[in-house]
Amino acid sequence: MTRTLPTPSKISQPFWDSCKAEHMQLQACQDCGVYAFYPVYVCPECASRKLEWRPVSGRGTIHTFTVAAKATFEKEGPLVVALIELEEGAMMVSNIETSTPETLSIGAAVRVRYEKVSDDITLPLFEPA
Numbered sequence: 001m002t003r004t005l006p007t008p009s010k011i012s013q014p015f016w017d018s019c020k021a022e023h024m025q026l027q028a029c030q031d032c033g034v035y036a037f038y039p040v041y042v043c044p045e046c047a048s049r050k051l052e053w054r055p056v057s058g059r060g061t062i063h064t065f066t067v068a069a070k071a072t073f074e075k076e077g078p079l080v081v082a083l084i085e086l087e088e089g090a091m092m093v094s095n096i097e098t099s100t101p102e103t104l105s106i107g108a109a110v111r112v113r114y115e116k117v118s119d120d121i122t123l124p125l126f127e128p129a
């Protein structure tokens, strides 16, 4: 089985474009400064509609994670599914690429690593920082 890939929508296309360019951007609220992920039409903090795309660092920490002994798609080794808290405050579900998942811990630093999986989609995965 191959990995199921995301289908960009009108609202998420800028996010996927930024991943393809290997410089991830997230929406930030021009009124309160909160970063939002997943892409939204309205700020989740103050309900403002004034959102703009801004580059983010790609650095974050592990909020929580789990290790699947075997992925359901072609992949060598265990699959780490994690909730990443980005430096800018937004939360993102992704995978952490590591051959030693037993060394991961909540609060540990991670950084984004881009993986081109098709002509249109580059996934923002993470690795220990």
Ligand SMILES: [Zn+2]
Residues within 6 Å of the ligand: 029, 030, 031, 032, 033, 034, 043, 044, 045, 046, 047, 048
């Ligand atoms: Zn806001």
